[in-house]
Amino acid sequence: MLLEIENISKKYDDTVVLHDISFCLKPGVYGLLGSNGSGKTTLFRIICGVLKQSAGTVKYNHDDIQTNPDAFRSVLGFLPQDFSYYPNFTGMKFMLYIAALKGINKNFAKKRCVELLKLVGLDDVKNKKIKKYSGGMKQRLGIAQAMINDPEILILDEPTVGLDPKERVRFRNLISSFSENKIVILSTHIVSDVEYIADEILVLNQGKLENRGVSSELVSTIQGYVWEVIVEPVKLDEMLAKYIISNQKHGEKGIVLRIISKEKPTDNARHVQPTLEDLYLYYFRGEAEQ
Numbered sequence: 001m002l003l004e005i006e007n008i009s010k011k012y013d014d015t016v017v018l019h020d021i022s023f024c025l026k027p028g029v030y031g032l033l034g035s036n037g038s039g040k041t042t043l044f045r046i047i048c049g050v051l052k053q054s055a056g057t058v059k060y061n062h063d064d065i066q067t068n069p070d071a072f073r074s075v076l077g078f079l080p081q082d083f084s085y086y087p088n089f090t091g092m093k094f095m096l097y098i099a100a101l102k103g104i105n106k107n108f109a110k111k112r113c114v115e116l117l118k119l120v121g122l123d124d125v126k127n128k129k130i131k132k133y134s135g136g137m138k139q140r141l142g143i144a145q146a147m148i149n150d151p152e153i154l155i156l157d158e159p160t161v162g163l164d165p166k167e168r169v170r171f172r173n174l175i176s177s178f179s180e181n182k183i184v185i186l187s188t189h190i191v192s193d194v195e196y197i198a199d200e201i202l203v204l205n206q207g208k209l210e211n212r213g214v215s216s217e218l219v220s221t222i223q224g225y226v227w228e229v230i231v232e233p234v235k236l237d238e239m240l241a242k243y244i245i246s247n248q249k250h251g252e253k254g255i256v257l258r259i260i261s262k263e264k265p266t267d268n269a270r271h272v273q274p275t276l277e278d279l280y281l282y283y284f285r286g287e288a289e290q
């Protein structure tokens with residue numbers, strides 16, 4: 001299994017939103033990390049063949065996906081960001097409906113839907129209407145429908161949006177349980193999600209692939225740039241205006257700031273170990289959201 005993204009660019013009118021993106025993916029879990037508007041959804045839609053690129057090729061197992069789109073679709077599962085559910089359908093009916101759309105044999109579909117709903121923990125609510133589901137339940141249903149054809153490639157666009165911390169943990173476990181021998185790509189702007197789930201992280205910044213690697217490799221690129229500084233409260237505004245601050249808390253001797261800066265910010269600054277969250281702030285400045 002090999003998914004190759006080769007020199008993909010995308011323009012909307014005259015605006016370039018993806019710039020010459022290239023990467024290859026083997027089975028594993030990949031996190032596409034980027035702030036809002038960095039091009040994650042656009043890239044996913046191109047990979048899934050629902051949006052045409054302006055330049056470049058997407059290949060699966062060495063074949064251009066456009067040569068035989070039906071064959072590619074049959075090995076692909078996709079959870080779009082704006083996925084719409086039918087509120088008056090039950091979870092089971094919805095799954096059967098998606099199975100029918102995908103042309104899956106009726107008897108097989110029933111068995112598969114029951115299995116998947118169990119896998120995502122919706123077994124006991126499968127006959128309830130979706131309008132009664134929580135946000136987390138709907139997301140899990142979205143993941144289940146994306147897996148209905150037992151895909152080799154699973155693409156999840158912002159699958160953790162709106163999930164509470166408990167649901168997030170459940171989601172992570174779910175991904176690890178079915179990711180074996182599959183290419184799973186999920187996008188997020190929530191650092192901790194990819195930090196825990198992804199084998200590798202791809203950082204997309206303003207339509208460019210900024211970096212790629214395992215979390216520790218990426219974090220090591222800002223080794224030496226993260227500082228802890230204690231400042232008097234009167235100095236706080238000045239520091240906030242001048243530096244990227246990834247954390248602030250009250251300490252016994254003043255306000256303790258975690259600062260990301262190539263230069264030593266103050267005489268009393270001391271180095272601390274960088275984290276993926278620091279890296280995110282380094283790339284995306286004030287755009288971080290949690």
Ligand SMILES: Nc1ncnc2c1ncn2[C@@H]1O[C@H](COP(=O)(O)OP(=O)(O)OP(=O)(O)O)[C@@H](O)[C@H]1O
Nearest residue numbers: 012017034035036037038039040041042043081189
């Ligand atoms: N149909 C469109 N026409 C014009 N511009 C578009 C269109 N779709 C997206 N864009 C622009 O392309 C850029 C990338 O958008 P995209 O939705 O791919 O980013 P994203 O990283 O998925 O962001 P988000 O997390 O907010 O969904 C943005 O500047 C967006 O405004």
